[in-house]
Amino acid sequence: MDSLIPLFVIVPLGTAFLMAIFGRVIKGFNKVLLPLSLLFLCYLVIRFMLKETGVSVYKVGGFEPVNGIPIAIYMIIDGLSKFMLLIISTIGFISSFYAISYISKFTAERKFFILFSLMIAGMNGIVISGDIFNIFVFLEIAAISSYALVAFGVEKQELEASFKYQILSGVASIVILLSIGFIYWQTGTLNIADISSVLPYKGVFTKFVAILFIVGFGLKAAMFPFHSWLPDAHSSAPSPISAMLSGVFIKAVGLYVIFRLFFNMFAFSYELSFMIAILGTLSMIVGVLLAIGQWDIKRLLAYHSISQMGYVVMAIGIGMTILSNNGNKTVAAFSIFGGLYHLINHSVFKSLLFLNAGSIEYSTGTRNLRKLGGLASVMPITSTSSFIASMSISGIPPFNGFFSKLIIIIAAVQARYYFFALMAVIVSIITLGSFLKIQKYAFYNKDKSNWEGKNIKESPFSMSFAMIILAVLCLGLSLFLIPTLKNVILNPAVDVLINGLKYSMAVIGY
Amino acid sequence: MEIYLVILLVLMILGSLYSLNARDLLSAVISYGIVGFGLVICFLILQAPDLAIVQIVVEVITLIIMIAVIKNTTRDEIKKQTNYKAAVNFLMIVIFALVFFYVFDMITGALTSFGDHFTRMSTAYIAGARETGSANLVTGVIFDFRAYDTLGEATVLFTAVIGILTILRIKGRKK
Amino acid sequence: MILFVLCLILFIIGLYGVVTKRNLIKIILGIAIMEYSVNLFFILIGYVKGATAPILGKAFPKGPFVDPLPQAMILTAIVIGLATTALLLAVAIRLYRKYGTFDIRKINSLKG
Amino acid sequence: MKGMTIIVKKITQIVAPLIFVYGIYIVIHGHLSPGGGFAGGVIMAGAFILQILANGSILSKLRKQESGLEFLESAAILGFLIIAGLGLLISSSLTFFFNFLSKGTIGKLISAGVIPIENVVVGLEVCAAITTIFIALAVFEKEEKE
Numbered sequence: 001m002d003s004l005i006p007l008f009v010i011v012p013l014g015t016a017f018l019m020a021i022f023g024r025v026i027k028g029f030n031k032v033l034l035p036l037s038l039l040f041l042c043y044l045v046i047r048f049m050l051k052e053t054g055v056s057v058y059k060v061g062g063f064e065p066v067n068g069i070p071i072a073i074y075m076i077i078d079g080l081s082k083f084m085l086l087i088i089s090t091i092g093f094i095s096s097f098y099a100i101s102y103i104s105k106f107t108a109e110r111k112f113f114i115l116f117s118l119m120i121a122g123m124n125g126i127v128i129s130g131d132i133f134n135i136f137v138f139l140e141i142a143a144i145s146s147y148a149l150v151a152f153g154v155e156k157q158e159l160e161a162s163f164k165y166q167i168l169s170g171v172a173s174i175v176i177l178l179s180i181g182f183i184y185w186q187t188g189t190l191n192i193a194d195i196s197s198v199l200p201y202k203g204v205f206t207k208f209v210a211i212l213f214i215v216g217f218g219l220k221a222a223m224f225p226f227h228s229w230l231p232d233a234h235s236s237a238p239s240p241i242s243a244m245l246s247g248v249f250i251k252a253v254g255l256y257v258i259f260r261l262f263f264n265m266f267a268f269s270y271e272l273s274f275m276i277a278i279l280g281t282l283s284m285i286v287g288v289l290l291a292i293g294q295w296d297i298k299r300l301l302a303y304h305s306i307s308q309m310g311y312v313v314m315a316i317g318i319g320m321t322i323l324s325n326n327g328n329k330t331v332a333a334f335s336i337f338g339g340l341y342h343l344i345n346h347s348v349f350k351s352l353l354f355l356n357a358g359s360i361e362y363s364t365g366t367r368n369l370r371k372l373g374g375l376a377s378v379m380p381i382t383s384t385s386s387f388i389a390s391m392s393i394s395g396i397p398p399f400n401g402f403f404s405k406l407i408i409i410i411a412a413v414q415a416r417y418y419f420f421a422l423m424a425v426i427v428s429i430i431t432l433g434s435f436l437k438i439q440k441y442a443f444y445n446k447d448k449s450n451w452e453g454k455n456i457k458e459s460p461f462s463m464s465f466a467m468i469i470l471a472v473l474c475l476g477l478s479l480f481l482i483p484t485l486k487n488v489i490l491n492p493a494v495d496v497l498i499n500g501l502k503y504s505m506a507v508i509g510y
Numbered sequence: 511m512e513i514y515l516v517i518l519l520v521l522m523i524l525g526s527l528y529s530l531n532a533r534d535l536l537s538a539v540i541s542y543g544i545v546g547f548g549l550v551i552c553f554l555i556l557q558a559p560d561l562a563i564v565q566i567v568v569e570v571i572t573l574i575i576m577i578a579v580i581k582n583t584t585r586d587e588i589k590k591q592t593n594y595k596a597a598v599n600f601l602m603i604v605i606f607a608l609v610f611f612y613v614f615d616m617i618t619g620a621l622t623s624f625g626d627h628f629t630r631m632s633t634a635y636i637a638g639a640r641e642t643g644s645a646n647l648v649t650g651v652i653f654d655f656r657a658y659d660t661l662g663e664a665t666v667l668f669t670a671v672i673g674i675l676t677i678l679r680i681k682g683r684k685k
Numbered sequence: 686m687i688l689f690v691l692c693l694i695l696f697i698i699g700l701y702g703v704v705t706k707r708n709l710i711k712i713i714l715g716i717a718i719m720e721y722s723v724n725l726f727f728i729l730i731g732y733v734k735g736a737t738a739p740i741l742g743k744a745f746p747k748g749p750f751v752d753p754l755p756q757a758m759i760l761t762a763i764v765i766g767l768a769t770t771a772l773l774l775a776v777a778i779r780l781y782r783k784y785g786t787f788d789i790r791k792i793n794s795l796k797g
Numbered sequence: 798m799k800g801m802t803i804i805v806k807k808i809t810q811i812v813a814p815l816i817f818v819y820g821i822y823i824v825i826h827g828h829l830s831p832g833g834g835f836a837g838g839v840i841m842a843g844a845f846i847l848q849i850l851a852n853g854s855i856l857s858k859l860r861k862q863e864s865g866l867e868f869l870e871s872a873a874i875l876g877f878l879i880i881a882g883l884g885l886l887i888s889s890s891l892t893f894f895f896n897f898l899s900k901g902t903i904g905k906l907i908s909a910g911v912i913p914i915e916n917v918v919v920g921l922e923v924c925a926a927i928t929t930i931f932i933a934l935a936v937f938e939k940e941e942k943e
Binding site for chain 3: 512515516519520522523526527529530535538539542545546549552553556557558559560561564565568571572575576579580582583584587588596599600602603606607610611614618623624625626627629631632635636639645646647648650651652656659660662663666667669670673674677678
C-alpha cells in the first residue's frame with residue numbers, strides 16, 4: 001500500500017505530459033483523460049482512507065537514514081494529507097468535468113487541460129511531501145500553472161489580475177525560499193520531522209523564521225493584510241479555475257502548509273498563535289465588509305472566500321492558543337475539528353457558487369448582477385443549486401455550513417474568546433444578506449427586461465451534472481458528523497494537528 | 511578572499527540601485543546584468559562551478575529575452591512624479607529594513623558564522639558519493655539523492671513554457 | 686557576517702524595486718534581484734573555509750568539500766527563477782499591447 | 798526582423814555549431830565535471846538563439862507554436878518521468894527514482910547508472926523549452942500584426 005504513494009504525483013504529471021504529446025493528434029483525448037485520471041485519484045484516496053490508519057512513509061530513491069538522519073525526500077501520508085488529497089481530487093474531478101463544456105468558448109483547450117493537470121500535480125506534491133524544499137518546488141509548479149490559468153482569457157482584466165497575482169505570489173515564493181535558507185543554516189537539514197527534532201523551541205530565531213513563513217504562506221493563502229490579489233485573480237479566471245483556486249488552491253498551497261509547519265515543525269508560542277487567531281478574525285471581517293458593495297458575482301464570491309477562510313484560520317488559531325497554554329485539549333480538538341470541517345465545507349459550497357456563476361456567464365454573457373434577473377424560470381438547475389450553496393455558506397440549517405460554523409462558535413465560547421464568537425455570528429449574518437442579494441437580483445426578481453428577446457437556456461449536461469453533484473454534497477457533508485464517517489475522514493486529520501509532536505516520532509522514530 | 515566578495519557585492523548593490531533608478535529601460539536591463547554576472551563570479555569564488563555555468567548561461571538568455579521584449583515595446587521610463595504615496599512606500603521599506611536587520615543581528619548568535627558551516631543531511635551526500643557513482647557530487651545530489659526535486663524543476667520549466675504559449679495567444683475566446 | 690548583511694541588503698533593494706516602482710519592467714527586475722540575492726544567500730551558507738568544489742577526480746584535490754546540497758537547491762531555484770521571469774515578461778508584453786504603457790497605475794481596469 | 802550583416806552571419810555559421818557541440822559535451826559529462834543537463838541544455842538553446850538572431854530570415858518563417866519543439870519538450874520530460882517510474886517497476890521494493898543500472902567506476906564516462914541518461918533527457922527538455930520561450934516572445938509581435 002505504501003508503495004502506491006508516488007502515484008499521487010505520477011498520475012497527474014503523466015496525464016499532463018501525455019496530453020501535451022497526443023492531445024493535438026487524437027480528438028477528445030484531453031476531455032476524457034483528465035477527468036478519468038482525477039477519478040482514479042479519488043479512488044486511490046478513498047482506498048488509502050479505508051485501508052491505512054497510521055502514517056505511511058515512502059522514501060524516494062529508497063535511501064535509508066544514515067546515522068538516524070533522513071537523507072531521502074520523504075513522501076508522507078497521514079490523516080491531514082489524506083483529508084487534503086480527498087478535497088483536491090474530488091473538487092478537481094468535478095471542476096474538470098464541468099470544464100468539458102465550459103471551455104469550448106475558449107481557444108487552446110488542450111493547454112487548459114494540461115495546466116489544470118499540472119496544478120493538481122503541484123498541489124498533490126505539496127500535500128504528500130515531507131521535505132520543505134520539495135514543498136517549495138511543487139508550490140512553484142502549482143503557482144506557475146495558476147498564473148497562466150488566471151490569464152487564460154487573455155483580455156485586459158485577466159492579464160492585469162494575473163500580473164498582480166504573479167508579483168505578490170512571486171515575492172511570497174522568494175520569502176519562503178529565504179526562510180528555508182534560514183532553517184537550513186540553523187539545522188542543516190530539510191526534512192520536516194528532522195527539523196522539528198533539531199530546531200530549538202524557544203528563542204528569537206524560531207519566532208523570526210515562523211514570521212517569515214507566515215508572511216510567505218499568508219500571501220499565498222490571502223490572509224488579512226495580504227489579501228489584495230485574491231479578488232482580482234479569482235474573479236478573472238475561467239469559472240472552473242475560480243472554483244479550484246478558491247475551493248482548493250489557497251487551502252492546499254497556503255493554509256495546509258501553515259498548519260503542517262506550525263503544528264508539526266515549530267513548537268508554537270502563545271503570541272504567535274494568538275496573532276494567527278487575530279489575523280483570521282480580521283480577514284473574516286474585512287472580507288465580508290468589502291463584499292457588501294460588489295455587483296460582479298464572481299468578485300463578490302472572491303471576497304467571501306477571504307472571509308470564510310478567516311473562519312478556518314480563526315478556529316485553528318483558537319486551538320493553537322489553547323494548546324500553547326496547555327489548556328483543555330478537548331476544547332482545542334473541538335475548535336480544530338470545526339476549522340477543518342469548515343475547510344472542507346467551504347471548498348464544496350464555494351466551488352459550487354463559482355460554477356453557478358460560470359454557468360450564468362455561459363448562458364447570459366454577463367456577471368453583473370444589475371444586468372441579470374428572473375433566471376429561476378429558465379435555469380432551474382443553476383438556480384436551485386445556487387440557492388442550496390447560498391444557504392450553506394450563510395449557515396442556515398440543515399446545510400453543512402451551519403454545523404461547521406456552529407462548532408466554531410461553540411468552541412470559541414468554550415475557550416472564553418467571546419469576542420471571536422460574536423464576530424463569527426455577525427459576519428455570518430452579513431454573509432446571509434449578501435447572498436440573499438445574489439438570489440434576488442440573479443434569480444428571483446420578476447424583472448426580465450435585461451434579456452428580453454435573448455434565447456437563454458440551461459447550461460449543457462456536463463456543467464449541470466457537476467453542479468448537481470456538488471449540491472448533493474452540500475447536503476451530504478452534514479453527514480460527516482456521524483461517528484463512522486467522522487472517524488475515517490475528519491478525526492485522523494484533527495489527531496495529526498493535536499498531537500503535533502508525534503509526527504516526527506512516526507516519521508523518523510525519535 | 512572575503513574582501514573580494516565584499517567588493518563584488520558592493521558592486522552588485524550599486525548595479526541593482528542604478529538598474530532600478532535608470533531613466534532608460536535598456537540601460538536598466540543592462541546594469542541588471544551587473545548583478546547577474548557578479549553573481550557568477552561570486553559562485554566561482556565560493557567553489558560552486560556548476561552554479562557558475564548555469565548562472566552565466568541563464569543570465570545571458572534572460573538578458574536576451576528582456577532586450578527582445580524592450581526592443582518590441584518601448585525604452586522610455588515613465589515620467590517621475592513625486593507624490594506622497596511613493597514617499598510612504600519608501601519609508602515603509604526603510605522601516606522594514608531597519609526592523610529586519612535589527613532582528614537579524616539578534617539571531618546571528620544562534621547561527622554559524624561564514625565558512626564554519628556544519629553539515630547534517632549532506633554529510634551522507636558527501637560520504638555516499640560512491641553510492642551514486644557520480645564524480646560530480648552536485649549532479650549526484652540533483653539526479654540521485656534528490657532527483658524528485660529535479661523532476662519538479664523540469665516540470666516547472668515545462669509549465670512555464672505551456673503558460674507562456676497560453677498567455678501569448680492572440681485570441682482568447684471563440685466568437 | 687558582513688557578507689550576509691550585504692546579501693540581505695540586495696534582497697531589500699529588490700523589495701524596494703517591487704514596492705515603489707511603477708514600471709512593469711522595473712518591478713520584474715526587482716523580483717529577479719530578490720531571487721538572485723536569495724540564491725547567493727544559500728551558497729554563502731554552504732561555504733566551508735578552505736574547502737574545494739564538490740567534485741571527485743584526478744584534477745581535483747580530495748580535501749574537504751563545500752556543502753553540495755545548497756548548490757543543488759540553488760540550481761533548482763535558478764531554473765525556477767528563469768521560468769517565473771519569462772512568464773512575467775510574457776504578461777508584461779501582452780499588457781503593453783493592450784494598454785500602450787508599462788505604467789502600473791494606468792493599468793487599472795479592475796476596481797473595488 | 799532583417800537580421801545582421803554578412804560578417805555576423807558568416808561567423809555565426811561557424812560558431813553556432815561549436816557552441817552546440819560544447820553544449821552536448823557539457824550534458825554528457827554532467828556526472829564527471831561541472832555542468833549537467835540544465836547548463837548544457839541552455840547552452841544548446843543558446844546556439845539556436847544565436848542563429849535566429851543573426852539570420853532574421855529564420856525568424857520570419859517561424860511560428861509561435863513550433864510543434865516539433867513542443868513535441869520534443871513533452872517527449873523528453875515524459876522520458877524523465879518514465880525513467881523514474883521504471884525504478885518503481887524494476888526494483889524489488891517498488892522504489893520511485895531507483896537507480897537501476899550498474900554504477901561502474903567513478904570517473905568513467907559510462908558510470909553512475911541512470912544519471913547520464915537523465916542528464917541527456919533533461920538537457921533536451923531544457924533546450925527545447927528555452928528555445929520555445931525565446932521564439933514565442935520574439936515572434937509574438939509579428940503574429941499580432943497578421
